[in-house]
Amino acid sequence: MLMDLSCPIELVSYDITHDDVGNTRAYLLLSNLARRRVLGFDAVIRWKDHAAGTHLDMPYSAQPKDGSARFHLPASTSDMPGADGLEIIFHQVRLEGEAPWDADPARLIDWEEPKEPSGVALDRLQQAAGDDAVCFPQEDEHYWTCVCGRLNEQGQAKCARCVRSKRMVFQKYRREALLSRSARRKKRTVWRFHPTPLSVVLLCALAGGLIFLLLWTLL
Numbered sequence: 001m002l003m004d005l006s007c008p009i010e011l012v013s014y015d016i017t018h019d020d021v022g023n024t025r026a027y028l029l030l031s032n033l034a035r036r037r038v039l040g041f042d043a044v045i046r047w048k049d050h051a052a053g054t055h056l057d058m059p060y061s062a063q064p065k066d067g068s069a070r071f072h073l074p075a076s077t078s079d080m081p082g083a084d085g086l087e088i089i090f091h092q093v094r095l096e097g098e099a100p101w102d103a104d105p106a107r108l109i110d111w112e113e114p115k116e117p118s119g120v121a122l123d124r125l126q127q128a129a130g131d132d133a134v135c136f137p138q139e140d141e142h143y144w145t146c147v148c149g150r151l152n153e154q155g156q157a158k159c160a161r162c163v164r165s166k167r168m169v170f171q172k173y174r175r176e177a178l179l180s181r182s183a184r185r186k187k188r189t190v191w192r193f194h195p196t197p198l199s200v201v202l203l204c205a206l207a208g209g210l211i212f213l214l215l216w217t218l219l
């Protein structure tokens with residue numbers, strides 16, 4: 001996936017649907033990372049057909065009605081009936097009261113999105129970090145990936161998307177820490193006995209009943 005970390009907007013997620021006559025439609029969720037309202041942008045949507053191993057680039061421009069935070073936009077094509085994924089490469093973003101942001105090919109990073117956990121691992125992650133968490137944090141010498149899925153530069157102390165601090169993310173939400181903690185908790189739940197007044201009374205009654213039964217049998 002190609003991305004420029006300086007871009008003031010980003011694609012957060014999308015849903016793709018197909019109709020019976022070969023049209024592909026996408027419902028895009030975009031996020032404004034700048035402090036100013038987004039007036040409009042020019043970009044290219046790269047429709048991807050993973051099964052066929054093909055893609056199609058389509059110019060895409062929009063003027064969102066409310067570009068202040070997160071906003072939805074539609075997109076469609078009749079030239080890619082098998083599309084099952086997409087990415088957006090932004091060329092220019094126009095912000096209220098600021099000079100336009102222009103893409104620079106030299107800043108583009110070809111980034112492989114982190115593999116998303118599933119099942120118990122995803123449950124543990126979201127219980128600890130929140131419903132927007134989609135992956136365990138990762139880092140290399142240049143970048144770190146937040147639990148929300150956003151790539152950030154290594155020197156950035158807070159995530160550009162969710163504003164979680166890098167320090168907290170790596171302290172609390174590492175895969176090893178979360179999964180080993182949940183395993184220990186499960187073990188404790190299974191084996192530890194917590195006596196309560198009621199359970200003590202019941203156990204005494206059971207023991208007394210057994211002794212009485214034994215004595216009655218012997219006599």
Ligand SMILES: [Zn+2]
Pocket residue numbers: 146147148149150159160161162163164
């Ligand atoms: Zn984040």
